[in-house]
Amino acid sequence: MSPAEKIEIKQRSETAPEPVIDSLATIRDMVSACIQCGTCTGSCPNAFAMDLTPRQLWYNVLMGEKETIFHSKTFSLCSVCYCCTLRCPRGLPLTETMSALKQIAAKENLAPYKKSIQFYKSFMESVRRHGRVREMEFMTLYFLSMKNPFMLLKFAPLGMKLMGKGKVSFEFPSKGNGALESIFRKVEELEQR
Amino acid sequence: MKTAKINVKDGDLLTALRDFFRSILHLEDISAILVPQHLPAKNVVMPTLVTDPKQLNGSDPLAPVFPLNAAKIVSRLTRKPMGAKIAVVLRPCEIRAFVELVKLKQGRIEEVVLVGVDCLGAFKNGDYIQIVGKKEGDFTSRFYTDALSGKKLTFEGFDLAPACKACENPVPNGADILIGLFGVDTNNQLLIQARTPKGESLYDNLDLSDSEEPSERPGAIESLIHERTAYRDKMFAETTEATNSLEKLNTYFAECINCYNCRVACPVCYCKECVFVTDVFNHDPVQYLRWANRKGAIKMPTDTVFYHITRIAHMSTSCVGCGQCTNACPNDIPVMELFRAVSYHTQKAFEYEAGRSIEDDLPLSVFREDDSEMCIRDSWWLGLESAVSGRP
Amino acid sequence: MYKRQLVVGAGISGIRAALDLAEFGYGVTLVDRSPHIGGVLSQLDYQFPTDRCGMCKMLPMVNRDASSQYCLRKGLFHENIEIRLSTELVSVEGEPGNFQVSLRGQPNLVDPARCIGCGECVKVCPVEVPDSFNAGLSGRKAVYLPVPHAIPNAYIIDTNACSRCGECEAICPTGAIKLLEEVRKNFRILVVDDELIMRDSLKAWLEDEGFAVDIAASGPEAMNHLSKQAYELMLADIKMPGMDGVELLQKAKEIFPDLSVVMMTAYATVETAVEAMKIGAMDYLLKPFDPDTLIPMIIRIYQDLEASKESPMEVGALVLCAGTxxxxxxxxxxxxxxxxxxxxxxxxxxxxxxxxxxxxxxxxxxxxxxxxxxxxxxxxxxxxxxxxxxxxxxxxxxxxxxxxxxxxxxxxxxxxxxxxxxxxxxxxxxxxxxxxxxxxxxxxxxxxxxxxxxxxxxxxxxxxxxxxxxxxxxxxxxxxxxxxxxxxxxxPALGTTALAELVEMPLNQWGFGQTEPFSPTRINKEGIVLGGSFSGLKDISESVIQASAAALSASRVIHAAGGSLSPEITPADSFPDISQEPPKVMIAVCTCGDLLLKLLDTEQLIRCLKTDPAVDQVAFLEQTCTVTGWENLFELVEKHKPNRILIGSCLPYVFTQKIKELGQRVGLNPVLIEVVDLMLMAQSSKLKAETPSADEISKINSELLAVLGTGLARLKWADPNPVPSEKILQQALVVGGGIAGMFSALAIADHGFQVDLIEKEEILGGNLNWLQRTLEGHPTKTLLEETVIRVEKHPLINVHTHSQVLSSYGQVGRFYSTIENNEKGAVTLEHGVTILATGGAEADTTSYNYGSSEAIVTQKELERKIHDDTIDPNRLGSIVMIQCVDSRQEPRNYCSRICCTTALKHALNIKEKNPEINVYILYRDLMTYGFTESYYTQARKAGVIFIQYDLAEKPQVTPMDGSVRVTAVEPIIGQKIRIDADLVVLATGIVPKLPRDLAESFGATLDPDGFFEEAESKWRPVDSLKEGIFACGLAHSPRNITESIATAEAAAQRALRILSYERIPAGKVVAEVRHSLCNLCERCIEACPYGARVVDPDLEKVLVNAAMCQGCGSCATVCPNSASTLAGFLDQQMFEVIDSALEGTYS
Amino acid sequence: MKYLYYPGCSLEGTALEYNASTQTFMQELEVDLLELKDWTCCGASAAEATSYLLSLALPAYILAMAEEMDGTKEILVPCSACYLNLKKVEEKSRKDPELLDKINTILKEKKLHFHGQVRVRHLLDVVARDIGPAKIFSRVKNPFIDLKIAPYYGCQCLRPYSIFDDPEEPRSMEPLIEAVGAKIHPWNMGGRCCGASHMTTKPEVALELVTAILKAARGADAIVTVCPMCQMNLEAYQKKICGKSKEDLRMTILYLPQFLGLAMGLSEQDLRLDLNLSVTKEFRNKL
The missing domain is CATH 3.50.50.60 (FAD/NAD(P)-binding domain)
Incomplete structure (x- = not known):
């Protein structure tokens, strides 16, 4: 069900909407008791950088405004500090809702979030392969996936510094190698259902 | 506002006025006219209730004297239905006093037509007798000629009464029919104005021809009021200075003998019997002794200042400043001066002006249970205190 | 006989309920756990909308003299009300109309009768704790005044904070403080423990508290003690060698079944302790414990046992006003x-x-x-x-x-x-x-x-x-x-759960009292009713309404249990007529021990007083507050036979009852006995020297003379004439047969008085005829049917349907109203009181294109159409509801209170029938006050979309082909939105139906919106300023069914207070007119706020209705020559009083 | 005292010194740490951003492994991100049996079953409550009377589960810092977010947050942290931030065990102070 069938929001963004899976319903249930008091926005350390405030994001979730939601960078800017969750007078799982939106974006590989998605996916790929994560590998995977190896240069000074301290290793982690593959597979299997 | 002019021959205002009164009395629905007249005896001027037009020959609303404020008379005439309509010729302060009495349910306005004459002022009663007692002939015309030509109104060393000199209401604005002198070429004309619907219906029956108000009139009135206000403010300042402590107030009323003449003369003091002559102030003999004991000596009679303050408390919101109180005082206490000074502030505090309009509610008459902010006593004391202390 | 009623909680609603019951003639016991009355209101100085207090406006208006006319924040003195502070309800037995209750009072270490409030104790008290009265913002000592303004305001001791140092006891000049009560010495405790240190410390702690303590090291030793000496309480350790605690308990209980036993146990044997309670232990203490947990528990047990010794109080009903x-x-x-x-x-x-x-x-x-x-x-x-x-x-x-x-x-x-x-x-x-x-x-x-x-x-x-x-x-x-x-x-207030358990009443999910559906006061238990905010969250005016409704419910219980209806009025005592005698005053000065005598020159005082020829005797007595002192006074009076008595002592307020007795014993009308407060003067003189100088003595003498002189002046002029009274026609008129009208009619008729109920329509029921159910889901049909049957079958209710009131006049006790029936024509009814329950209706509107499309309806129409299936939620795709249509903006700038909840009700109902439907509610502020908030949450959860709009940018509604287009600005996203709705529902609010001219003919006034104007919106919320006229239901203000019923029952209660008397006595202080002085200027008529004055044109006189006059004195103030006077405040009397008062300041 | 020990990936990489100092510190206080065998990644913040189920399955796997271990049921976690991930599973599975079933379906793959019997403890929780300031005070060798310390808690050890401290006004580090003689820098940034997860993808946002924290810390001699992400964020970008804001915002950032360890007389080498990216000269001089 989409409650927004008969509602039209003007001043739509110019870019054409990308296909989005129609699974907003569960997410809407997470925030349906929202009374739009704005506590979340006031609490959010990253609100200053967001295009929609969290309050506006929830409103769009309630209204089923997929296109607005997935053109906004708001949820990708959530740094999972849980301030809003803690303070919401309705006790809504707001941080988890942000994550749920991230998950949709990741599943759908939505273009606006490419950077974050690739970052996380690279990380998880590293974990999947080795059981533990090694910064060097995962950063390389990330920069490669971004098809921009030059990005590496931006982080080079820090990387060099860390390498100097022996904190970034070129070795892959030895222990637990491949230990998590079966778990990843099973999760994927369950999520397909 | 319907306006007309009637002709005056040789500057004889009185004749023209008498003719006009006759024409009013001739009207079908006017049964009588109350007008000040020279009485044959002793050359005094008193209100007379006239039904026969011939009996208007001595009428003289311009004589500079009014031994009593006629509002009291009109109140007596109208307390209950009379079954007929009368016209009453009054000074502005009398009209204003009557308006107050109507609001106090002491008179009814339904059966009267108020005819007001521009007021040139008056002398104290005693002074007037002194002046006219020695004069041959028509003092009134000498007076109004001087008054209207702006000469100094001092006769035999007697000046106009202070109340009149301080009166900023020389024009009878509340009258149904106004007879205008200020700014009018009184050698030839008198101004007649119908100021109310009641006045208009009378006017319509009077065979008058419509005309314009002379353009000089507003200016003339304004300058007169300006002069009076200046006098008044000076009087307020002096009075305040003379009464701004309890001690000074005692001195101010030192000569008072509790004769209560001032309250009898006061047009708005309407009580059947003043509380000061009732048993409330008929103290036990032992009480006097106790008071005397307390201080070693007390002035007799007691309660003099208390009396005046109480009268101010009761009546200052309705005081029209006619000055009859001062007139009535056997010991020449300037009662009016203090009354007016206090009234000015109390009336201002309530945004009320005594006698201005029948429509304005009397102050203090509306009281609600949940309205504890302005307690009756508080607000009154506020006025008195500021008046006495001279603070705004 | 009238049953006593118990009111628990002396906050604002408790006071209201107690006063209502007391005015009705019941004896009332009013208890509060705190040491002062007034509840939280004692801390709040200002109330909106006046931004002042105004609590005194709750004082009785009829039979005023039964109550002292003091500031209610300072104290409540009513002859039918007994106040017990620092007291809790501990048990309730019995049945409705016949309960036995026990109360537990905190023993007061300061004897209030002896405390003179000098504050010496505070100066020496070494303990400082946060002052709860100032919400902890300032500090106070362990001995303190509970509130700064109460009368009498005795100091109390915070037993939790007090260190028992004894400083205050030593300095108290009147010996009012007894830190260790003697009675505790009679409470013997036996401590049984095998550990020496345990025994000794328990003994020390308990003896510090004043108890008598013995110790035993083993079970047999304990048995030995028990056989020699009676004990009230035994503390027994469970784990002891040989005979263990449980065995000891068993044995002791066999021989001394009344002995109270508390077990002491370590954590490991808790289960044993619980078992022990099954065989007779009253409680157990978990080791290790400290004095802070032990002592309060023992004191509580002590107090409970002491309280149980008193016989339980018999009460008819309980009104619980425990607040929040x-x-x-x-x-x-x-x-x-x-x-x-x-x-x-x-x-x-x-x-x-x-x-x-x-x-x-x-x-x-x-x-x-x-x-x-x-x-x-x-x-x-x-x-x-x-x-x-x-x-x-x-x-x-x-x-x-x-x-x-x-x-x-x-x-x-x-x-x-x-x-x-x-x-x-x-x-x-x-x-x-x-x-x-x-x-x-x-x-x-x-x-x-x-x-x-x-x-x-x-x-x-x-x-x-x-x-x-x-x-x-x-x-x-x-x-x-x-x-x-x-x-x-x-x-919920502290102790709510315990109270609820005690009376077995249910609490709602948040712990507040739960009342029955549609009843603002009744719970599932007959005879126990709730008042004020105890049952939910209310402001003052709603609390006051609810408290009156609770008083009514309580009184109904008594009625059901056979209580009498009309109060027994004791015939006025007849006293010898002394009006012709010159005053012969006896002045009795209480010397309060010898305290005053030290400060006085008695000779000089007598000489000065006797200069007044009215003074016959001056006597000095010791401690008139004691029985002996009082007997001495009585003998003196007998001997000298004065015709007026002036007593100088402390706390005049406590003398009211004593004066009555004295008057009866010596045959003197009590109004001729006066008490003045000398203690206040003695304290303010600040003279505490043992040997004052002559100058100081003479100064005190003149102060004392001034105080006595003022009393003397008042007394000399006291008027012993009986107070006037007005006859009451014991019948009521209720205008309007909706739910409010029916409930108030039933409430009055159930008390045995006849009621005429006037209904304009053909059938009773008003708005309930179209309402279906409430937000909570209770069907309204059943309520309507049951109520109509009860009304129609009631032998004392005359129902006049198809009838209207044409006009009404008269005053409390006797009104005349002309009723016109469609067929039968006009008749005039006589009645003593009037209740206006004329109701209200959904407002008409032309806004939002209402009327131009069938798809635009009002909330009322929606309710009807859903019910008769003209609207089927399953066939709709989306609904838009617009709130505050024409409301909360001029000229109808008020909230109708029910529209938001109605919208939620319908939205939830529709969503339930068709979860796929889109419901949008366009609102300004969502008014889901109180517990209805949870339905707002539910609606949100159900997927209802809420869009706030601003008055400046109202939604636009345009009917289209087959749908209605609604546009609005959504403030959160700051964009214009457009909804094509199948149905638009307008919440137009409530308008009252009482015509202004009819209200005026009753003597009631309406507010700018046409609702009934209360005498005082907070404190007298259902009364008109004109006595005898009340209003309830929608005529009063917008409200839901239960809230309407609350006003209906409150109005009935207020009316019954008058109806229950055949004649109502006016107060002692009533205005009069001295016709010979009166000029008929009518300023007094305009000035009278209660409409108690009329001018009779035939008699040419101003008349005063004594029952309506409240003695406020406005008339006397405006009257210039004292033609209007107030009994007890005659000019001469006032002059003398002022004069005497000046005596003290001049010399 | 004995705890299972889950260091987490960061402590093998960028936060080597946290691992080292924690172990040394605990050893000094006679606390045994039994490191989990074959521990795996908890999913960090990446798992939750990609799959809800995965974000629970990964930590559940770790806890299930922990349940297999003998000796104690308490698992000490120094990394706040790991702590939260593990805690979340502990809490959620306790409240939602259905979810627990689902997780166990996954763990079946590894022939493990999670019973919900381990208790996840943050390092700070253990230091503040189990060890306590008194014990630390008794071990102090170099009291830091001249130091003023800004305690920084970050988010995830406080929120959303407020187990051992006030999530809005955290204070648990203060008695510990005071126990070694130092003063507390009065600030209210202790529980503020540093934006760690954004540093790679949205550095402009993260830098803003870090700048605010560093500015508020002015006047302190060091910031003490309990999370490798916070530590890295606060120490690694100081140069960049100073350049951007044109202010000297350099600040020593230490892990809590490092700081307390120093006072207890442990060597800089043992505490691996050499691995810290930002220890100012001024701070060293005060030691």
Whole structure:
């Protein structure tokens, strides 16, 4: 069900909407008791950088405004500090809702979030392969996936510094190698259902 | 506002006025006219209730004297239905006093037509007798000629009464029919104005021809009021200075003998019997002794200042400043001066002006249970205190 | 005989219920667990909308002399009310109409009868604790005054804080303090423990508390003690060698079944202890324990046992008015830094800061650094509407409280104060609230910021507070405030759960009292009713209404149980007529031990007093407060036979009853006996020297003379004539046969009085004829049917349908109303009181293109159409509801209170039938006050979309082909939205149906919106200023069914207070007219606020209705020559009183 | 005292010194740490951003492994991100049996079953409550009377589960810092978010947050942290931030065990102070 069938929001963004899976319903249930008091926005350390405030994001979730939601960078800017969750007078799982939106974006590989998605996916790929994560590998995977190896240069000074301290290793982690593959597979299997 | 002019021959205002009164009395629905007249005896001027037009020959609303404020008379005439309509010729302060009495349910306005004459002022009663007692002939015309030509109104060393000199209401604005002198070429004309619907219906029956108000009139009135206000403010300042402590107030009323003449003369003091002559102030003999004991000596009679303050408390919101109180005082206490000074502030505090309009509610008459902010006593004391202390 | 009634809780509703019952003639016992009456109101000085107090307006209006006319915040003195403070209800037995209750009073270590309030004890007390009266903002000693203003205001001792140092006991000049009560010595405790240290410390602790303690080291030794000496209580250890505690318990109980035993146990043997309770132990103590847990428990046991010795009190019904308490913001996620940042205060604390008796003496400065307040913020919904802290409800009162505080603070600051209120919805749902809010915003520039503030930052250096909030554009704004006030919400009162368990009443999910559907007061248990905010969250006026309704329900219980109906009026005692005798006064001065004699020159005093020939005798007596002293006085009176008695002593208020007795014994009308307070004078003289100088003595003499002189002056003029009374026609007229009218008619008829019930329509029921069910889901049909049957079958109710009142005149006790029936024509009914229950209706509208399309309906039409299936939610795709149609804006600038909940009701109902439907509610502020808030949450959860709109940009409604297009500005996203709806529902609000001219003919006035105008919106909410006229239901104000019933029962209660008397006596203080002086200027008629005066044109006289006159004195004030006078305040009398008072200041 | 020990990936990489100092510190206080065998990644913040189920399955796997271990049921976690991930599973599975079933379906793959019997403890929780300031005070060798310390808690050890401290006004580090003689820098940034997860993808946002924290810390001699992400964020970008804001915002950032360890007389080498990216000269001089 989409409650927004008969509602039209003007001043739509110019870019054409990308296909989005129609699974907003569960997410809407997470925030349906929202009374739009704005506590979340006031609490959010990253609100200053967001295009929609969290309050506006929830409103769009309630209204089923997929296109607005997935053109906004708001949820990708959530740094999972849980301030809003803690303070919401309705006790809504707001941080988890942000994550749920991230998950949709990741599943759908939505273009606006490419950077974050690739970052996380690279990380998880590293974990999947080795059981533990090694910064060097995962950063390389990330920069490669971004098809921009030059990005590496931006982080080079820090990387060099860390390498100097022996904190970034070129070795892959030895222990637990491949230990998590079966778990990843099973999760994927369950999520397909 | 319907306006007309009637002709005056040789500057004889009185004749023209008498003719006009006759024409009013001739009207079908006017049964009588109350007008000040020279009485044959002793050359005094008193209100007379006239039904026969011939009996208007001595009428003289311009004589500079009014031994009593006629509002009291009109109140007596109208307390209950009379079954007929009368016209009453009054000074502005009398009209204003009557308006107050109507609001106090002491008179009814339904059966009267108020005819007001521009007021040139008056002398104290005693002074007037002194002046006219020695004069041959028509003092009134000498007076109004001087008054209207702006000469100094001092006769035999007697000046106009202070109340009149301080009166900023020389024009009878509340009258149904106004007879205008200020700014009018009184050698030839008198101004007649119908100021109310009641006045208009009378006017319509009077065979008058419509005309314009002379353009000089507003200016003339304004300058007169300006002069009076200046006098008044000076009087307020002096009075305040003379009464701004309890001690000074005692001195101010030192000569008072509790004769209560001032309250009898006061047009708005309407009580059947003043509380000061009732048993409330008929103290036990032992009480006097106790008071005397307390201080070693007390002035007799007691309660003099208390009396005046109480009268101010009761009546200052309705005081029209006619000055009859001062007139009535056997010991020449300037009662009016203090009354007016206090009234000015109390009336201002309530945004009320005594006698201005029948429509304005009397102050203090509306009281609600949940309205504890302005307690009756508080607000009154506020006025008195500021008046006495001279603070705004 | 009249049954006594018990009112639990002496807050505002408890006082109201007690007064209502007492005025009705019941004896009432009013208990409160705190040491003062007034509840939280004793801490609140100002009430909106007047921004003043006004509590005194609750004082009885009929039979006024039964109650002292004192400030109710200071004290309540009614001859039918017994007040027991620091007292709790501990048990309830029996059945409705016949309960036996036991009460437990905290023993008072200060004897209130002896305490003279000198405060010497406070000076020496070494213990300082936070003062709860000032919400902890200031400190107080362990011995203290519970409130600064009570009368009598005896000091009390905080037993928890008191260190028992004895300093106060030593310094008390009247011996009023007894720290260790003698009686405790009679309470013997046996401590049995095998550990020596345990035995010894217990003995020491308990003996410190004044108990008599013996110790035993083993079971056999204990048995030995028990056989020799009677014990009240035994503390027995469980684990002892040989005979263990349980065995000891068993043996002891066999021989001494009445012995109370408390087991002492370590954690390991808790189960044994629980078992022990099954065989007769009363409780157990878990080791290790400290004195702080042990002592209160033992004292409680002691008090319970002492209380159980008193025979339980017989009462007819219980009215529980236990109130609520405030949320404590320091617990949980204290994001506002309450208790950490000194300038974050609660609304109650701010109230104390505003108060002249507060920690700042009313100066508007910060407590932390004395900085004057220039900018203050209020944060709403602290502890309310917060699911995280289990408060899915609105506390109902905080919005108005915050506005009031802002306005009072602004006034106090002379305008030099910036105020901002941060809120989610401004819940201005009560009568006149919306205009008050608008005025605050427009005229007084109180800033209203929509948005919830999540946390406060603190500037350590300046003490200022930084608030970060978000506006609609999403911009974050940081603002600095001097002080932040947290508008704390309501919580169940302390002890609610225990009380509920005691009377076996249910609590709702948040712990508040739960009443039966449609009843504001009744619970599932007959004979026990709830009043005030105990059953939910209410402001003063609703609490007062509810309390009166509770009084009615309680009285009904008595009636059902066979209580008598009309109060037995004791015939007025006849006393010898002394009106012709000259005054012969006896002055008796109580010397309070020898305290006064030390300060006085008695010879000189007698000489001075006797200069007044009215004074016959001057006597000095010792301790008139004691029985002996009083007997001495009686003998003197017998001997000298004065015709007036003046007593100089302390606390005149406690003498009322004694004076009555004395009068009866010596045959003197009690009005001729007067008591003046000498103690006040003795204290204020500040003279405590053992040997005062001659100058000082003469000064005290003249002060004393002034006090006695004023009393003498009053007494000389006292008028022994009987007070006038007015005859009452014991019948009522109820206008309007809706639910409110029917309920009030039933309430009156059930008390045995005849009622005429007038209904305009063909059938009874009013709005209930179309309503289907409530938000909570209760069907209204059953209620309607049952009520109509009860009304129609009631032998004392005459139902006049198809009838209207044409006109009415008269005064309380006898009104004449002309009723016109469609067929039968006009008849005139006579009645003693009138209840206006003329109801209200959904307002008509032409807004939003109403009428142009069938798809645009009102909420009422929706209810009907859903019921008769003309609207089928399953066939609709989307519905838009628009709230506040024509409401909350001029000219109808009031909230109709029910529309938001009605919208929720329908939205939830529709969503239930068709979950796929889209429901949009366009609202301004959602008024889901109280527990209805949870339905708002439910609606949100059900997927209803809420869109707020602003008056400046109202939604647009355009009928289209087959649908209705609604456009509105959505403020959150700041965009215009468009909804094509299948149905648009308008909430047009309620308009009253009482025509202004009819109201005026009854003598009632209407407010600007046409609702009934109360005598006083908070304290006399269902009364008209004109006595004998009451209103209820929608004629009074918009409200739901249960709230309407509350007003109906309250109005009935207020009416019954009059109806139950054949004649109602006026008060002693009544105005009179001295016709010979009267000029008929009628200023007194205009001045009389109660309409008690009329001018009779035939007699040409001004007449006063003595029962309606409240003795306020307005008439006497406006009358210039004292033609209008007030009994007891004659000019001469007042002059003499003033004169005597001056005596003291002149010399 | 004995705890299971889950260091997490960061402590093998960028936060080597946290691992080293924690172990040394605990050893000094006679606390045994039994490191989990074959521990795997908890999913960090990446798992939750990609799959809800995965974000629970990964930590559940770790806890299930922990349940297999003998000796104690308490698992000490120094990394706040790991702590939260593990805690979340502990809490959620306790409240939601259905979810627990689902998780166990996944763990079946590894022939493990999670019973919900281990208790996840943050390092700070253990230091503050189990060890306590008194014990630390008794071990102090170099009291830091001249130091003023800004305690920084970050988010995830406080929120959303407020187990051992106030999530809004955290104070648990203060008695510990005071126990070694140092003073507390008065600030209210201790629980503020540093934006760690954004540093790679949205550095402009994260830098803003870090700048605010560093500015508020001015006046302190060091910031003490309990999370490798916070530590890295606060120490690694100082140069960049100083350049951007044109202010000297350099600040020593130490892990809590490092700081307390120093006072207890442990060597800089043992505490691996050499691995810290930002220890100022001024701070060293005060030691």
């Amino acid at each position: 308490s405030y949320f404590d913001p320091s617990g949980g996620n204290n994001t506002y830094g309450y208790g950490i940042y000194p300038n974050v205060v609660t609304s109650l604390e701010f109230e104390r800061i505003l108060s002249g008796t507060g920690p700042n003496k009313g100066r508007l400065v910060r407590l932390s650094d004395n900085k004057p307040l220039r900018k203050v913020a209020w944060l709403q919904c602290v502890g309310s509407r917060d699911i995280q802290i289990d408060a899915d409800y609105c506390s109902s009162i905080c919005c108005m409280h915050a506005i009031k505080e802002a306005l009072v603070a602004k006034e106090r600051a002379g305008g030099a104060l910036e105020t901002a209120i941060f809120y989610m919805d401004m819940r201005t749902f009560g009568k006149s609230f919306q205009r008050y809010r608008d005025q605050a915003e427009i005229e007084h520039s109180v800033r209203f910021e929509k948005g919830r503030v999540h946390s406060i930052l603190h500037d350590e250096n300046s003490g200022d507070l930084i608030i970060r909030h978000v506006d609609y554009s999403g911009a974050c704004i940081e603002e600095i405030f001097d002080m932040v006030v947290l508008s704390v919400g309501q919580r």
